[in-house]
Amino acid sequence: MVGPSRPQFVLFGSSITQFSFSNGGWGAILADVYARKADILLRGYLSWNSRRAVQVLDQIFPKDAAVQPSLVIVYFGGNDSMGPHPSGLGPHVPLPEYVDNMRKIATHIQSLSDKTRLIFLTCPPVNETKVRESQSKFLSELVRTNELCNAYAQACIKLCQEMDVKVVDLFTAIQKRDDWMNVCFTDGIHLSAEGSKIVVEEIMKILKGAEWKPSLFWKSLPTEFAEDSPYDLIAADGTKTLNGSDWIIHRDIMWD
Numbered sequence: 121m122v123g124p125s126r127p128q129f130v131l132f133g134s135s136i137t138q139f140s141f142s143n144g145g146w147g148a149i150l151a152d153v154y155a156r157k158a159d160i161l162l163r164g165y166l167s168w169n170s171r172r173a174v175q176v177l178d179q180i181f182p183k184d185a186a187v188q189p190s191l192v193i194v195y196f197g198g199n200d201s202m203g204p205h206p207s208g209l210g211p212h213v214p215l216p217e218y219v220d221n222m223r224k225i226a227t228h229i230q231s232l233s234d235k236t237r238l239i240f241l242t243c244p245p246v247n248e249t250k251v252r253e254s255q256s257k258f259l260s261e262l263v264r265t266n267e268l269c270n271a272y273a274q275a276c277i278k279l280c281q282e283m284d285v286k287v288v289d290l291f292t293a294i295q296k297r298d299d300w301m302n303v304c305f306t307d308g309i310h311l312s313a314e315g316s317k318i319v320v321e322e323i324m325k326i327l328k329g330a331e332w333k334p335s336l337f338w339k340s341l342p343t344e345f346a347e348d349s350p351y352d353l354i355a356a357d358g359t360k361t362l363n364g365s366d367w368i369i370h371r372d373i374m375w376d
Contacts, residue, residue, distance in 0.1 A: 124344060127158040127336065128187065132173070132180065133195030133241070136311060138164030143306060144313030149320045153375050156365065157341040158190065169211040170196040170221035177228045188233035191336055193323065194225060195241040198309065201272040203263025219275050226285050237332055239323065240280050242273035244290040244315070247301040250308030264309065286330060288322040317373065324375050338375065 131137050131147050140147030141162060151160040163180055165172075173196055181192070199211035200218045213221065222240070229238050245266050255262060273291035280287035294300050294315060304315035311319065327337045334340070343365050352361035368374065 127190035129158050129191040130161045130189045131193050132163045134168045135166040137195050138166050146316035146319040153338050156344040169199045169213050171213050174221045174224050191237045192229050193239045197243040197272045201268040239286045241288045242276045242290050243269040244294050247308035254307040286326045293322050
């Protein structure tokens with residue numbers, strides 16, 4: 121643990137979470153937006169489903185931890201929603217069990233601290249044609265359809281409404297772009313930089329609008345070591361320094 125301590129935001133989920141620091145991913149964007157404000161911690165696990173996530177909740181989020189996260193963003197469902205394999209193996213989880221597992225995840229995280237906030241992400245859509253084209257010779261056929269993704273997404277939304285959990289409807293948000301099938305994925309399933317921008321935009325809407333105290337929107341959090349310093353960059357007139365601790369001129373998107 122390094123200091124000073126900052127709020128911790130934990131990203132917990134399957135490969136869409138694990139890959140969120142790759143290809144201009146949504147985790148990397150959040151880390152940039154919250155630089156000097158909060159620590160973005162990655163707990164992403166390729167190919168995991170909600171069943172496996174429930175089995176390790178106490179290890180990833182121990183209730184007796186000295187510091188509890190300020191925010192947990194959870195994504196499971198894409199693998200759960202895959203069609204079942206005849207062998208009984210694989211990541212498929214029946215819809216009722218998926219809902220029950222997500223309920224267990226939400227209940228556990230909400231019990232960590234009165235200040236721990238939670239956001240669920242639903243399944244995004246998939247480019248079914250691209251998924252078939254990208255099929256690996258090392259894997260059995262992937263049964264991933266938008267019909268299945270939508271069923272699990274809607275079930276997640278309904279659960280969040282019941283439990284008063286904030287939710288991002290990625291299935292709908294991504295499809296608002298006319299060209300979503302061609303620009304939002306790297307392989308028909310995992311998110312490209314353009315797809316990740318949509319994820320961040322939707323997360324920011326929640327963080328800005330939520331009536332959480334304290335607010336977790338990036339503009340509301342203090343910047344670490346933001347005091348003026350004679351070691352800052354020198355102004356053009358050569359008589360003073362300019363405090364650049366909150367400069368965001370490097371960003372293409374301001375995330376207001």
